[in-house]
Amino acid sequence: MSAAQNRTPAGISLPQTEINWDRLDKTKFFVVGAGLFSGVSALLYPVSVLKTRMQVARADAVHTTALSIFKHVLRSEGIPGLYRGFGLIITGTIPSRMVFLTTLETTKAATLKLTEKLDVPETSAAAIANGLAGLVSSMAxxxxxxxxxxxxxxxxxxxxxxxxxxxxxxxAIRKILRADGIRGLYRGFGMSVLTYSPSSAVWWAAYGSSQRLIWRHLGYGTGKEKQPPSQAEVVLVQACGGIVAGGTSALATTPMDTVKTRLQVMSSEGGGRPTIKQTVKQLLRDDGWGGFYKGVGPRFLSMSLWGTSMITTYEFLKRLSVKQEA
Incomplete structure (x- = not known):
């Protein structure tokens, strides 16, 4: 992470966290990262399944709550039902994650250099760099x-x-291509960009901001003399920042995620490809305004758990991937 990110409000450098992109062994970073993030994804994937099923459930469906759907899936499909599509996601998200992480780090580094030239305050520079990096990397x-x-x-x-x-x-790929062509694989692309890119920007901005608030609460940045934080404190603050960032992002973007999910998996009344407008109207007819927050519980849980797991894993990965000094 950047130097701007790794200082408390008092300017105290946090130990072992200033690991910039140019200090990383890229091969080790991506190879080890693929294994670490795949493990995290395996633990959290069932929550995504429950969230998706809640979002597409009809108003008259028997199973609409997370617990009810969870019990129904286990009873009717067993554990494999909670991992439908997991193999594809694990295989395919490795290149996607490589694109994301590379874009994230390079954009962050470039933005921080620009803010230094413009003499932007350290806290603002970190927020701008994190937010913009999260936005651009998600779009890519x-x-x-x-x-x-x-x-x-x-x-x-x-x-x-x-x-x-x-x-x-x-x-599934064969049937989607037969029915809708290559466009069928990009159904909801616009909504995905509108959902995940702002979500990523909000997540990274909230992560940086919440860390500073936590450090201040712990007594750093108060003007009083204090020893630098221990590594355990650093990890704990990063984890708490991940929880806050995940929850904030989930609440802000769940309506767009619900529309995106329905757009990708449901058909319009005429049997063709539904538009965003048709999907929104159908959702309002079926469930009212509350329908836009269907699945908010599992999504909140998923993003908070993922945020905490991801950022602690990410920081650990960067420490593992530091180039050996010659």
Missing amino acids: SQTVFVPLDVVSQRLMVQGTPGATKYDGSID
Whole structure:
């Protein structure tokens, strides 16, 4: 992370966290990172399945709550039902994550250099660099991720009323291409950009801001003499920042995520490709304004857990990937 990110409000440098992009062994960073993030994804994937099923559930559906859907999936499909589409996501998100992380770090570094030239205050510089890096990196990675998201979410909702049946990922891709062509794999691309890019920007900005508030609460930046924080304190503050960032981002973007999910997995009344406008109208007819926050509980939990797990894993990965001094 950048120097601007790794100082408390008093300017105290945090130990072992100033690891810039140019100090990383890129091969080790991506290879080890693929394994670490795949493990985190495996732990949290069932929450995404529950969130997706809640978002596409009809108003008259028998199972609409997270607990009810969870019990139904286990009873009817077993543990594999909570991992539908997981193989595709794990395989496909490796290149998507490489694009995201590379863009994130390079954009952050370039923005920080620019803010230094403009003499922007340290706290503001960190917020701007984090937010812009999160926005740009998310937009870049969506070109790779959206087709995977479309297929995986089609697999996730199997077993719900009206859902198309697929015999695995390859069959789903084949049927989507046959029905809608390559455009079918990019259904909801606009909504994905509108959902994930602001979400990423909000997440990274909230992460940087919340860390500074936490450090101040712990007594740093008060003008009093204090020893630099221990490594355990640094990890704990990063984890808490991840929780705050994930929760904030989830609350801000769940309505867009609900529309995006429905756009990707549901058909319009005429049998063709539904538009964003048609999807919004149908959601309002079925569930009212509250429908835009269907699945907010699992999404809040998922993003908070993912945020905490991701940022602590990410910081650990960067420490592992530091180039050995010659």
